[in-house]
Amino acid sequence: MGGTMARILFLLDTQARQRLWRVLAVSIGMGLADMAAVLSIAPFLMVAASPQKALGNPVHGALRxxxxxxxxxAFLVLLALASLGMLTAAIVFRIWGFTYLRGFVRGQSVSLASRLVSRYMRAPLDTRLRRHSAELVSNIQSEVERVVNGVMMNxxxxxTALSTALSLAVMLxxxxxxxALTMGLLLGLGYGAIFAAVRGPMRR
Incomplete structure (x- = not known):
């Protein structure tokens, strides 16, 4: 993972590296939005499951x-509307976040292709004449799409998935x-065993 990120940073220009911080902030924001959406459901479920016990909570009493x-x-309806509003806001933010992230990645497709063509045009004339321009464009497009869709987008x-998972893990x-610790230990052991089992065949 570290080597992949280092290669991505190497391919980005100065302006794209500055925008990468915004991409990181949007990814973290999406994770926090998911965590807030999950947390917003808890008060509603508490009141719906046991109204008398939940309404005896000092926080709920102060809010009422x-x-x-x-x-x-009326209080239950208010909590339901608040949870629905938070879920809607989180979904809208997630849609916007994915649109922003996809726009950033697709923008790098144009940037990489432009730099490759510019590098080709700066080559000596005899080197350029050895390759047909249509073949060059096809190769550049294929390589750029492979890098953008296969590496950057993934x-x-x-x-984004790590940000969401970490936010939910902290909440739990x-x-x-x-x-949470018991579940994390069991999942860690399970995924560790799966990784150990497939590591050898994947290397071959």
Whole structure:
């Protein structure tokens, strides 16, 4: 993974490297938005499952007093609307985030192709005359698409998935540390065993 990211940074120009920080921020923001959306459902589920016990919570009581809500049904409806609003906002932000990330990656396709053509045009004339221009364009397009779609796009998707997974993992550790650590240990051992089993065949 580190070698792949180093190669991607090598291919990017100065302006694209500066925009890469925005890409990283958007990826982290998408993970935090998913975590906030999941957290927003918890109060609603608590009140719906056990209204009397949940409404006895000091936080819920203070929220009811601040909003001036009397009945349990009205408070439950308010929590449901708040959860729905948070989920909608998280989905909209995620759609925008994927659009932004895809636009960044597709923009690098044009940048890489332009630099390859520029490098070819700076070559000596006798070197350029050895290759047909149509063949050159076809090769450049094929190589650029392979790098952009096969490497950059997958790296961006992996970054977004890692951000979301880490945000949700932190949330689980804070809310239910014992269960989260147990589940993490079991998943780690399972994936470690799978990786150890397929590592040899993949190398061959």
């Amino acid at each position: 007093d601040a909003l001036g809500i009397e009945g349990e049904t 790296a961006v998707r992996l970054l 550790v804070v809310v239910e540390p014992r269960a």
